Amino acid sequence: MTDLTVLREVAPSARLAAGVRISEFCVVGPNVTIGPDTILGRRCSIAGNVTIGSSNVFNEGCVLGSLPQDLKYRGGGTLLVIGHRNKFGRKVTAHIGTEFGGSLTRIGNDNVLRDGCHVAHDCYVDNHTYMGEKVLLAGHVRVHDGAVIESLAGCHHFTTIGKYARIGPRTPVRRDVPPYVNFYCEDVDHSPPAVHGVHESGISMARLGALAEKELRRALSELFDDESALQTKIEQLVNMGVEGEVADLCEFCQRSLRGVFGRYRETFRGQMPPEAAEFLPPELR
Amino acid sequence: MPTISPNAIVAQGAQLAGDVVVGSFSYIGPQVTLSSGCIIENNVSITGRTTLGPRNHVFPMAVIGASQDGCDAQTECVTGEDNCIREHVTIYGGVGAPTRLGSDILIMIDSHVGGGATIGDHCIFANCSHVACEAVVEDYVRTSGFAAIDRGVRVGAYSFIGGFTGIDRDAPPFAMLLGFPYRVRGVNTQNLKRCGFCDDDIQALKDAFREIFNGQCEGPNEQAIARMLAETNLNPRIRRLIDAIQAGERRRRQ
Numbered sequence: 001m002t003d004l005t006v007l008r009e010v011a012p013s014a015r016l017a018a019g020v021r022i023s024e025f026c027v028v029g030p031n032v033t034i035g036p037d038t039i040l041g042r043r044c045s046i047a048g049n050v051t052i053g054s055s056n057v058f059n060e061g062c063v064l065g066s067l068p069q070d071l072k073y074r075g076g077g078t079l080l081v082i083g084h085r086n087k088f089g090r091k092v093t094a095h096i097g098t099e100f101g102g103s104l105t106r107i108g109n110d111n112v113l114r115d116g117c118h119v120a121h122d123c124y125v126d127n128h129t130y131m132g133e134k135v136l137l138a139g140h141v142r143v144h145d146g147a148v149i150e151s152l153a154g155c156h157h158f159t160t161i162g163k164y165a166r167i168g169p170r171t172p173v174r175r176d177v178p179p180y181v182n183f184y185c186e187d188v189d190h191s192p193p194a195v196h197g198v199h200e201s202g203i204s205m206a207r208l209g210a211l212a213e214k215e216l217r218r219a220l221s222e223l224f225d226d227e228s229a230l231q232t233k234i235e236q237l238v239n240m241g242v243e244g245e246v247a248d249l250c251e252f253c254q255r256s257l258r259g260v261f262g263r264y265r266e267t268f269r270g271q272m273p274p275e276a277a278e279f280l281p282p283e284l285r
Numbered sequence: 286m287p288t289i290s291p292n293a294i295v296a297q298g299a300q301l302a303g304d305v306v307v308g309s310f311s312y313i314g315p316q317v318t319l320s321s322g323c324i325i326e327n328n329v330s331i332t333g334r335t336t337l338g339p340r341n342h343v344f345p346m347a348v349i350g351a352s353q354d355g356c357d358a359q360t361e362c363v364t365g366e367d368n369c370i371r372e373h374v375t376i377y378g379g380v381g382a383p384t385r386l387g388s389d390i391l392i393m394i395d396s397h398v399g400g401g402a403t404i405g406d407h408c409i410f411a412n413c414s415h416v417a418c419e420a421v422v423e424d425y426v427r428t429s430g431f432a433a434i435d436r437g438v439r440v441g442a443y444s445f446i447g448g449f450t451g452i453d454r455d456a457p458p459f460a461m462l463l464g465f466p467y468r469v470r471g472v473n474t475q476n477l478k479r480c481g482f483c484d485d486d487i488q489a490l491k492d493a494f495r496e497i498f499n500g501q502c503e504g505p506n507e508q509a510i511a512r513m514l515a516e517t518n519l520n521p522r523i524r525r526l527i528d529a530i531q532a533g534e535r536r537r538r539q
Contacts, residue, residue, distance in 0.1 A: 009309045025310045027327040045345040063345050063372045136412050136430045154430040172448045189465045
């Protein structure tokens, strides 16, 4: 019998907490930190400056922290940070950031990424999100709390997915998706994707309270039942003096309208993104 | 001496240049040649009669030179210089005609290149792009995510293939191709500018595209092509476009 227990390669300087389980054929590089009770399935490869929190599960074939697929990247000491209790399917890939895009790729807590998902350089994935099989996030994408992205959807670089929004399967996301909406194509080959009503399970997961939920539903229906003259309708809402979730929704939409091709984050091309102040370690700012 | 991890398997007969790096748990088959500067990361499998040119970088979990039926001894694959083959990419070897990759190609995560396919220089394939067997992709082609190129199809140089697009018949050069079945949605101006085309050429191509493809879902406008061919000093770029369209139409009728 071959002794499978020796068939793994962990660099001596990698910092592994108690209860970390590393399966056969894994390769863990020298600048990797892994928190307690995290499990790496077979053939996982972790290289680069990667920090992983506690109780994550990585299934077979995950590759984390390899070089960004960006031709402008010149080998800076950039980071990939993964929080706690995330579940990664098979063959999930996540890359480190790039120097000119904020130097950090961040995946928060309690996320589920199914098989074949890809989180590219400088993405910020918040908490409690779900991504189906082979969801592709291009560079610099922000996914807010509780967003659901169904299988085979692809997000263009610099897009923002609002909180508790749902992206339908096989949807090409080329502009920002507002929070709490259902966003998909009626016919993927011939019509662009659009907002189709409220994401019901998302809005109930957010637990807003009866009154706030009613106001939010009214605002969403006013803005997106017919998306023409969106700017005017938002201004009308803002002038009425809205607050809470509706005010956040208005701000989100206004930012997207100000951005390039409906993508707010594109205005930070080549600069530090707004999240850097919150998440980036001080020495890299 | 090449730097080979003690956990890698390099079969007897494989030819490795002096500065090649092979990572842990990778397998290099007996008929493989790796030229100088190649970096093979961990868990890579390179089989068949595969030759990687200088400075190819192969990332974890990639498979190069494999065959559909597991009979790797017959398959052949040749690559040029400075290619980057990312994680989980599968490149099959061709039986009879080898799979040929040019130089300076970036093949992103989870893409696939079928047996006997030919890819030109400076191409970029985004994640999950699929090039089926015996397809031909010319120089400077770029694809977006989930693009698929059908078996035996030829994609013209400098074209851009949009996300989720299926190329089910020959595609012209210089074009933006979107949808399924794909439609020509204009000239790939950005890429042409980057590749040093002068403004006059780009404008001439834009005018030609408007006449040939405008409003047409199925096939180009034959009358417009005939009219352009009758012109005395036709722009060589437009000549190339028309030649590619006519060759595609001929192949379609066969």
